[in-house]
Amino acid sequence: MRRMLCILLMVCLIVNIVGITAASYTVTDYGLPAQGTRMTCNGDDVLLYRYDGDTASLTSVTSSLSRTVNVGYGIADMGIFGDTAVMVCNDSINNQLIVYTYAIYDDILDSFVVRDMQLRRIDGFGYDGSFYLISGSNVLRYTDNGTLDFTYRFSSSIASLTADFDGCIYAVCQNTLYLLSGGFFTLSGVSMASPVTFVGDKIFCDEMGRLASVQGYSTAFLSQPNLDCTAACMLNGYAIAACGHTLYACVVSTGSAVMVCELPAECGDVRVLGDTLYALTEDGRVMRVSIGDFSVINTADAIRQSTGSNDITRSGISSVVYGIDTERYHITGIPAGTNVTTFRQAISYDGYTLTLLKNGGVYRSGKVGTAMRAEFAGSDTYTFELSVVGDLTGEGNVNTRDIYQLMDFLLSTVVFDGVYLTSADINADGRIDTLDLVLMLDLKNGR
Numbered sequence: 001m002r003r004m005l006c007i008l009l010m011v012c013l014i015v016n017i018v019g020i021t022a023a024s025y026t027v028t029d030y031g032l033p034a035q036g037t038r039m040t041c042n043g044d045d046v047l048l049y050r051y052d053g054d055t056a057s058l059t060s061v062t063s064s065l066s067r068t069v070n071v072g073y074g075i076a077d078m079g080i081f082g083d084t085a086v087m088v089c090n091d092s093i094n095n096q097l098i099v100y101t102y103a104i105y106d107d108i109l110d111s112f113v114v115r116d117m118q119l120r121r122i123d124g125f126g127y128d129g130s131f132y133l134i135s136g137s138n139v140l141r142y143t144d145n146g147t148l149d150f151t152y153r154f155s156s157s158i159a160s161l162t163a164d165f166d167g168c169i170y171a172v173c174q175n176t177l178y179l180l181s182g183g184f185f186t187l188s189g190v191s192m193a194s195p196v197t198f199v200g201d202k203i204f205c206d207e208m209g210r211l212a213s214v215q216g217y218s219t220a221f222l223s224q225p226n227l228d229c230t231a232a233c234m235l236n237g238y239a240i241a242a243c244g245h246t247l248y249a250c251v252v253s254t255g256s257a258v259m260v261c262e263l264p265a266e267c268g269d270v271r272v273l274g275d276t277l278y279a280l281t282e283d284g285r286v287m288r289v290s291i292g293d294f295s296v297i298n299t300a301d302a303i304r305q306s307t308g309s310n311d312i313t314r315s316g317i318s319s320v321v322y323g324i325d326t327e328r329y330h331i332t333g334i335p336a337g338t339n340v341t342t343f344r345q346a347i348s349y350d351g352y353t354l355t356l357l358k359n360g361g362v363y364r365s366g367k368v369g370t371a372m373r374a375e376f377a378g379s380d381t382y383t384f385e386l387s388v389v390g391d392l393t394g395e396g397n398v399n400t401r402d403i404y405q406l407m408d409f410l411l412s413t414v415v416f417d418g419v420y421l422t423s424a425d426i427n428a429d430g431r432i433d434t435l436d437l438v439l440m441l442d443l444k445n446g447r
Contacts, residue, residue: 039280040080041271046278047104048286049085051075056087058104061278061286069109071100076119080104081127081163088119099131101144112146126161126169134158139171139185150415152185154178155371155394156359160195162204170204170214172196174360174373176383177204179214184417186328197231205232211239211250231269235277242267242279247289263287317376321346324384331374332387332422336398336443343368343386352378358394367396370423387419390426390443398443406437 037050039061046061054074058067073089080086087100097114117133117140119125126132130149131142139152139161152171159172169180177192178185192206204212211232232241239250240260247261247270265281272278277289318324323332334343340356340363347354356363357373370391376382390398392405406424408414409432416424416432424432426439 035284037280037284039269039271039278039286041273041278042080042082044083044273046271046273047080048280049078049080051078051087054089056085056102058085061288062273065105067102067104067107069100069102071098071109071111073098077125079125079127079163084127086125086127086131088125090118092118097133099146101127110144112142112144114142114146124161126163128163128169132161132169134161134171137173150183152180152415152417153420154185162196162198164198170196170198174357176373177212177214178418184415184421186418203234211241231267233270233272233277235272236275240270240272240277242270247277247279261289263289316348316350316378317352317382318348319346328418329382329384330387330419330422331384332419333428334368334386334388336388336390337396338368338388340365340368347374349376352376352382369394369396370419385419387422389423390440391423392416392420398440400444403437403440403444406432406440410434410437 036052037048039046039048041047045063045065048057048059048061050057054071056067056069056071056075056078058065058069058080060066069085069087071087071089073091075087076090078085078087083104085102085104087102089098089100091098091113095116095118097117097119098111099114100109100111102109112131114131114133117135119133124134129144131144133140133142137154137157139154139158140148141150141152143149154171154173156174159175162170162172164170171178171180171185172192172195175193177196180186192204192212195206197205204214206212211234232239234240235249241248241250244266245263246259247263247267249258249260263279263281265283265285267279267287268282269280270277271280279287279289281287319331322334323330325332331347343356344354353376355375355377356368357375358369363372368386368388370386370388371394372386374384374386376384388396390402392402393399395401405414409416409424421432424436426436426443
C-alpha cells in the first residue's frame with residue numbers, strides 16, 4: 001500500500017489532474033460468504049457464484065435471478081462460460097471426472113464423464129461447448145459425451161485456461177498468452193503473469209494487474225506494468241484498476257492514471273455492464289459504483305503504456321535467411337541442426353538485446369529447437385517462437401521421434417498447433433501430408 005501511495009504521489013507531481021468529480025457508490029449485501037465468492041460478467045449479466053461441497057450458488061447482481069444447483073458430488077472447481085456454469089467433480093474412487101454443465105437461464109443441468117482423469121488445480125479447464133482440460137504440457141479437448149477429441153501439445157507445462165464472452169479459449173504457457181483460433185492455439189506475442197483473467201471485450205488482466213488487449217494474433221498492454229492492482233476492467237474507454245481500497249482510471253491512449261474513488265473495503269474484483277461498474281469487496285459485499293466525469297492531462301512523462309507495436313520491420317528485427325512472421329510471432333524456415341551462433345548471425349536486431357529461452361531458462365549454446373523463444377528487448381519487447389524445419393520434439397534435429405510424431409498426426413491421434421504446424425510442413429505448401437513425411441525421412445537420413 002505504501003508503494004501505491006508513492007506511485008500515486010509521483011503521478012500527481014507529473015500529471016496535472018483536472019476536472020475530477022468524486023465517484024459515488026451504493027452497497028448491496030447478497031448474503032453470500034466472502035470466502036470463495038467470485039464475480040463474472042457474461043455480456044448480459046453480472047453474476048456472483050460460489051460452490052460449497054456438492055452445491056453451487058449463482059446470484060445475479062443486475063436482475064432477480066438466483067439459482068442453487070446440487071450435483072451430488074463434491075465440486076473441485078467451477079467456472080462461468082457465457083450462459084453456462086460448469087462444475088467439475090473428482091470421482092477419485094473410479095478415477096474419473098464428472099462434468100456438470102448448467103444452462104443458467106434455462107435451468108437445465110446435464111453431465112458427462114471424463115474417464116482416467118482428475119482435476120488437480122483451479123484454472124485448469126475451459127468450456128466453449130467442448131470441454132478443455134490441462135494435463136501437464138497438453139490441453140485435452142473432450143466432446144459433450146466425454147470422448148477425447150483433440151490433444152493440443154505445448155512445449156512446457158500450461159499454467160491456466162480462460163475464456164471470453166464469445167467462448168474463445170485462451171491458454172497461458174511460460175507466461176505467454178495463446179488463443180485458440182481456427183482449431184489451433186496461436187502465440188499472441190506478449191508475456192503475461194498467470195493466472196490471466198478475461199475482463200472485457202478482448203481485454204485481459206494478469207496477476208500483476210496489467211491490462212492487455214488481444215487484436216487478431218497480437219496482444220498489446222493497455223496500462224502500466226507494476227500498478228499492483230488486484231483486478232481491472234474497461235469502462236468508457238478507461239482502464240479501471242482496483243488497488244486495495246482505491247480505484248484508478250488509466251487513459252488507454254497514454255497510460256496516464258488518476259485516482260477516482262476510495263471504497264470502504266478492499267476490492268477483490270471489478271466488472272462492468274453497460275456504463276456501470278460493480279466491485280466485489282473482500283468482505284463479500286457488492287458495490288455499484290457511479291463514476292463522475294474526470295480527465296487527465298495526457299503528458300508524455302506520465303505513467304506510460306507498453307504499446308506492443310506490430311511494426312517489426314521498422315523496429316529493426318529482420319532476416320534475409322529466416323521468415324519473420326509478425327502476425328503469429330514466429331521465426332520460420334530454420335534448418336535442422338542450426339546452432340545458437342548461426343541463428344544469431346542470421347538475424348538483424350539493431351537496437352535490441354536478443355535472449356534465447358528454452359523451458360523458461362536462458363539458452364546460450366547448442367542447437368536451437370522448435371518452440372524455443374527469441375526475446376528481443378529494446379524500447380519495446382517482442383517474443384517470437386522458433387520453427388525448425390522437421391523438428392517436432394524441440395531437440396533441434398530430425399530423428400525417429402519426429403517421424404513418429406508426424407505419423408501420429410497423419411493418423412489423427414495427435415494434433416499440432418502453432419510453430420509445430422509450420423515445422424511439420426516441410427515443403428511449405430500450406431498443408432501437412434505424406435509428402436512431408438517422405439521429406440522428413442530424407443532430412444533424417446541427411447539427404
